[in-house]
Amino acid sequence: MKNFRKTRALALMALALLGYVAVAPAQLNTNSNIKATKHNLSASGPGTTKATTEDQICVFCHTPHASNSTAPSPLWNRKIGGASADGNTYAATYTPYTSNSLDAEKIFGALSQPGGSSKLCLSCHDGTLALGTVGVLDGKANPATVTGLTGTMPTGLGATTGFTRNLGVDLRNDHPISFTFNKTLAAGDTDLAIIGDGELREPPYTVSDKLVVGTRSSGVKPMLPLDHEGKVQCTSCHDPHLEASKFLRLNRLQKAAPAGGDFVAANDQICLGCHNKLGSTWSNSAHANTTVAEEAYTSLAAGRREFPVGTRVWEAACLNCHDTHSVQGSRRLLREGVDTTSTGSDSGTYKDGSTSSPSGVSAIEETCYQCHQGTATKVIGTANGTVPNIKSEFERARRMPIKTADQGGSGNTTERHDISNADFIETPQQLGLGNNANRHVECTDCHNPHRVIRNSKFYGTNADANKDKRTHDLAGSEGNVASGVLRGTWGVEPTYGGMTTWPQAPGSYTVKKGDPGANTSTAKTSTYLTREYQLCFKCHSDYGSSMPSLGYTGGTPSGASANGMTTYTNVAAEFAVSASDTPSSGGDQGEQSNAGTACSAGDCDPNGTSPNGGGATGNNHRSWHPVIWPTGRDAAERTQNGTTMDNFRPPFRANLGTQTMHCSDCHGHAGSWTQGTSPTDTTNAPNLATAQGPHGSSANFILKGVWDLTVTPGSTRDSNTSGGICGRCHNPNANSGFDGSASEASHSFTTKSSRPCMRCHIAVPHGWKNKAFLVNLECVGPEGGRPAGCTAVGNNTTDGTSTSIETIAPYYNSAALRIRTWQASGRWTETSCGAPNYGGKDWMSDVSGCQ
Structure with a gap:
C-alpha cells in the first residue's frame, strides 16, 4: 500500500x-x-x-x-x-x-x-x-x-x-x-503548416478552434505542443x-482518405499536423490517393514496421518512405535508405546501417525499391494496377549513375544528391557544372514523390489509375507534355540566341519548378515544368554539366563502342533551332527559306553566308527530332510528284508535322513499348513488361535499340528483330526513297540495305546543321573541330579525287557522304552527291562498304 x-x-x-x-x-x-x-x-x-x-x-x-x-x-x-x-x-x-x-x-x-x-x-x-x-x-x-x-x-x-x-x-x-518552430520558419518552407502563437484561430492550422501546433499557455492546449521556448x-x-x-x-497512420484541406485530427496522420505538403497536392498524389495507393503490406513487412495486418500504402502515407528514427546512415529520415543489407537469419528483409562510411552509405533509391522491385521481395502485394519494377531497370547493362559508387568516380562513398527545398532543387554546381564529380542521378532528381500522379499528363488527377506503366501518350496531340510521374519536379527551359552557328549553346535557362495545382496550362512559359525535355536538360546541357567523360561503371564505355565519343554532349545545344510549336508557314521549319531552289556546291551551309554558306537561298537547313519543336513537315510537305514519302510507323504518323516526342521515346529499355504501338495503344496490346523512362537499357546511351555502325537500312525495317533504334519509329522499306521512288534510284533499298546508316547520317541524332541528319564531308565546321563555315575533309589532292571515311567525334562516325547540290525532298539524284570533281555515287564506289 x-x-x-x-x-x-x-x-x-x-x-x-x-x-x-x-x-x-x-x-x-x-x-x-x-x-x-x-x-x-x-x-x-x-x-x-x-x-x-x-x-x-x-x-x-x-x-x-x-x-x-x-x-x-x-x-x-x-x-x-x-x-x-x-x-x-x-x-x-x-x-x-x-x-x-x-x-x-x-x-x-x-x-x-x-x-x-x-x-x-x-x-x-x-x-x-x-x-x-x-x-x-x-x-x-x-x-x-x-x-x-x-x-x-x-x-x-x-x-x-x-x-x-x-x-x-x-x-x-x-x-x-x-529547434524553434514559428511563423518565420513555416513561411520559409511551403511544405510546413504556418502555426499560431496562442492567439491565431484560422484554418487550416486550427481545427474547431483547437490549435494544432503551438506553445502552451493559459487556456491554450495545442494538439502538438512546443516547449516553453517555442521549440519542437x-x-x-x-x-x-x-x-x-x-x-x-x-494518429500514427492515416485513418481516412486525406481531404487536402484543414488538418482533421480524427482522420489524418500526425505528420500532416506540421507537414501539410501543399495540402491537396499530397492528398491527390499517387502515394496518398486511396484508389492508386491501395496495395497492402505483406505480413512480414507490416510486422517489421509495427503496422496492423493489412495496412495499405495510403494508410502508411509518410511512413512508407520515412521513419522518425530511421536506419543509421540514411538521410532525410528515409526508411531503409542505405546501400547495405542485414545479415543472419533475417537477411535481406531490412537494412543494417552504420555511422561511418562506406558501410552505411546513404542510398535514396533503396527507399523506393521497397515497393518498386520484383514481387518476390517487395514489401507490398499487388492490387488494382501494378507498381512498376524500377529496381530491375537500374540493374541493366547501361544505367543512370544511381548507385553511390557510380557518382563521382570509382570507389566514391559520398552520395552527391543534395536538394535544398520542397521543390527538390539542386544548384547547377551540385548537378555537375564545374565539378563533374558531383554528377549523379537519384529517383528524386526526376520524381517528386509528394506530387506524382498516375496520369499520362502532369495535370489533373489520378484519372489513369488502371493504366499501370503507360506514363505518357505518344500518339496524343500534345506530344511532349510531361506525364503524371513528372508532376511537380523541376527542370529548365532554354532560351536560344541568334542561331548563327551549330552547335550553339542556349544563351540562358529559366528554371521551371513547383506544383501546378489546379492549373492545366501546358505552355512552356509556365512557371512549373510542363515538358519532359525540361527535366532532362537540367543535366544534359551546360546548365548543370561540364560535359564529363563517358565510362563510369554501368555507363556507356568511351571510344569505339560509343561511336568514337569520349565525352557527353550538350544536348540542349544540339536541339538549338529557330522554330515554333505551331508551324507558322505550314512548311519545313528548318528551312531558312522555302524557295525551292538548290544551293550550289560551295554554298550549302545553312549557318553561313556566301561564298561559304548561302543556306538562305537553298534547300539545306537544320534538322532535328521533334523533341522541343515540331518539324512542320506534314504530308503536303513530304509529297513530291504526287508521291507522299511516309516512312513513319504508328503512332508517329498520326500528327505528322505537328507531332512532338519525348526523350524517353528513344531512351529506356526496349521492352517498355513495342514497335508500331505506344504505351496508350490498347488496341494493339503494347508490351508493358517494363516501365517507361530512361532508367536502364541493354544498349549504349540507354537507347531502346542499337545505334552504331551495325545499323543499316535493313536492320531498321519491318520486325526490327535486329534491335536497331531507328526502326521503332521509321520504316525505310516504306515509301521513303529507299525503294527507288521519287527519282531516288541511287537509294534503292536492295542496293544499300546492308550499308551502315552512319556513312550518311549523323552519329548523335538529336539535332543537326544539315537537313535529314545528313553528314557532308564537303562542309565541316566547328562541330568537327574546324573553323566556322565550310571546310572539306578527307581530300588529299586539290581536285578532291581521293576517297576516305572520316570519324570525327562526336558527330561523324565513318562518314563518307559528300553533297554537291542540296535538293528538296523527293528530288535527289545521283548527281546531287559527290566531290566537286568526282560525281554521284562514283565518289563512294571507292569507299569500303559503300560501292
Whole structure:
C-alpha cells in the first residue's frame, strides 16, 4: 500500500508538472495510463524489459526529493548528458540532425545539442546508461542499478537499423529536435503548416478552434505542443504516459482518405499536423490517393514496421518512405535508405546501417525499391494496377549513375544528391557544372514523390489509375507534355540566341519548378515544368554539366563502342533551332527559306553566308527530332510528284508535322513499348513488361535499340528483330526513297540495305546543321573541330579525287557522304552527291562498304 500511494502520488505530480492534463475531444489519444505502457519498467510492467522485483512505477523517471538539479522539470531522477548532479559525466556529445533542405538550419543556424524534455528522453534512449540507473530510490541517493534493468535500451533488430529505439548519440538519422518552430520558419518552407502563437484561430492550422501546433499557455492546449521556448521536442509528438501506438499524441497512420484541406485530427496522420505538403497536392498524389495507393503490406513487412495486418500504402502515407528514427546512415529520415543489407537469419528483409562510411552509405533509391522491385521481395502485394519494377531497370547493362559508387568516380562513398527545398532543387554546381564529380542521378532528381500522379499528363488527377506503366501518350496531340510521374519536379527551359552557328549553346535557362495545382496550362512559359525535355536538360546541357567523360561503371564505355565519343554532349545545344510549336508557314521549319531552289556546291551551309554558306537561298537547313519543336513537315510537305514519302510507323504518323516526342521515346529499355504501338495503344496490346523512362537499357546511351555502325537500312525495317533504334519509329522499306521512288534510284533499298546508316547520317541524332541528319564531308565546321563555315575533309589532292571515311567525334562516325547540290525532298539524284570533281555515287564506289 505504501508503494502504491507513493507511485500514485508521483504519477499525479509528474503529470501536473509536465502539463499532461485532459485534452479536448479533437485529440484522440487521451488515455494517460502509464501503468499499461512499456514505460512502466516495474515488475508489473507489460513489456519484456522490466525490473525483477521493484514495483514502483514512476521512480525510473521521477523523484519527489533530491531530483537532478541540472535537468528541467519535472523532478528528474536520472542523469542526463553532460555534468550530472553528482558531478559525473556519462554521455558523449550528440551529433544533431542536419540537412541542406532543413529550413530551421538555414534560418536559425545549425541545430544545437538536444535540450528541454528531449534531453530527458535521451537519458534512456541514447543507450549510454543502464535503464535501472536512478538517482534516488526509497530515499537513498545513488543506489545500485535496479535488478533486472542493468542493461541499456534494447536494440531490437540492431542498434543501427530503423527497428530500434536505442538511438545512440548520432542523431543524424532521427527527426530533428530542440529547434524553434514559428511563423518565420513555416513561411520559409511551403511544405510546413504556418502555426499560431496562442492567439491565431484560422484554418487550416486550427481545427474547431483547437490549435494544432503551438506553445502552451493559459487556456491554450495545442494538439502538438512546443516547449516553453517555442521549440519542437520529443514530447511535441510523444506523450510518454499515453496508452497509444508509439506514445503518439495523434494518429500514427492515416485513418481516412486525406481531404487536402484543414488538418482533421480524427482522420489524418500526425505528420500532416506540421507537414501539410501543399495540402491537396499530397492528398491527390499517387502515394496518398486511396484508389492508386491501395496495395497492402505483406505480413512480414507490416510486422517489421509495427503496422496492423493489412495496412495499405495510403494508410502508411509518410511512413512508407520515412521513419522518425530511421536506419543509421540514411538521410532525410528515409526508411531503409542505405546501400547495405542485414545479415543472419533475417537477411535481406531490412537494412543494417552504420555511422561511418562506406558501410552505411546513404542510398535514396533503396527507399523506393521497397515497393518498386520484383514481387518476390517487395514489401507490398499487388492490387488494382501494378507498381512498376524500377529496381530491375537500374540493374541493366547501361544505367543512370544511381548507385553511390557510380557518382563521382570509382570507389566514391559520398552520395552527391543534395536538394535544398520542397521543390527538390539542386544548384547547377551540385548537378555537375564545374565539378563533374558531383554528377549523379537519384529517383528524386526526376520524381517528386509528394506530387506524382498516375496520369499520362502532369495535370489533373489520378484519372489513369488502371493504366499501370503507360506514363505518357505518344500518339496524343500534345506530344511532349510531361506525364503524371513528372508532376511537380523541376527542370529548365532554354532560351536560344541568334542561331548563327551549330552547335550553339542556349544563351540562358529559366528554371521551371513547383506544383501546378489546379492549373492545366501546358505552355512552356509556365512557371512549373510542363515538358519532359525540361527535366532532362537540367543535366544534359551546360546548365548543370561540364560535359564529363563517358565510362563510369554501368555507363556507356568511351571510344569505339560509343561511336568514337569520349565525352557527353550538350544536348540542349544540339536541339538549338529557330522554330515554333505551331508551324507558322505550314512548311519545313528548318528551312531558312522555302524557295525551292538548290544551293550550289560551295554554298550549302545553312549557318553561313556566301561564298561559304548561302543556306538562305537553298534547300539545306537544320534538322532535328521533334523533341522541343515540331518539324512542320506534314504530308503536303513530304509529297513530291504526287508521291507522299511516309516512312513513319504508328503512332508517329498520326500528327505528322505537328507531332512532338519525348526523350524517353528513344531512351529506356526496349521492352517498355513495342514497335508500331505506344504505351496508350490498347488496341494493339503494347508490351508493358517494363516501365517507361530512361532508367536502364541493354544498349549504349540507354537507347531502346542499337545505334552504331551495325545499323543499316535493313536492320531498321519491318520486325526490327535486329534491335536497331531507328526502326521503332521509321520504316525505310516504306515509301521513303529507299525503294527507288521519287527519282531516288541511287537509294534503292536492295542496293544499300546492308550499308551502315552512319556513312550518311549523323552519329548523335538529336539535332543537326544539315537537313535529314545528313553528314557532308564537303562542309565541316566547328562541330568537327574546324573553323566556322565550310571546310572539306578527307581530300588529299586539290581536285578532291581521293576517297576516305572520316570519324570525327562526336558527330561523324565513318562518314563518307559528300553533297554537291542540296535538293528538296523527293528530288535527289545521283548527281546531287559527290566531290566537286568526282560525281554521284562514283565518289563512294571507292569507299569500303559503300560501292
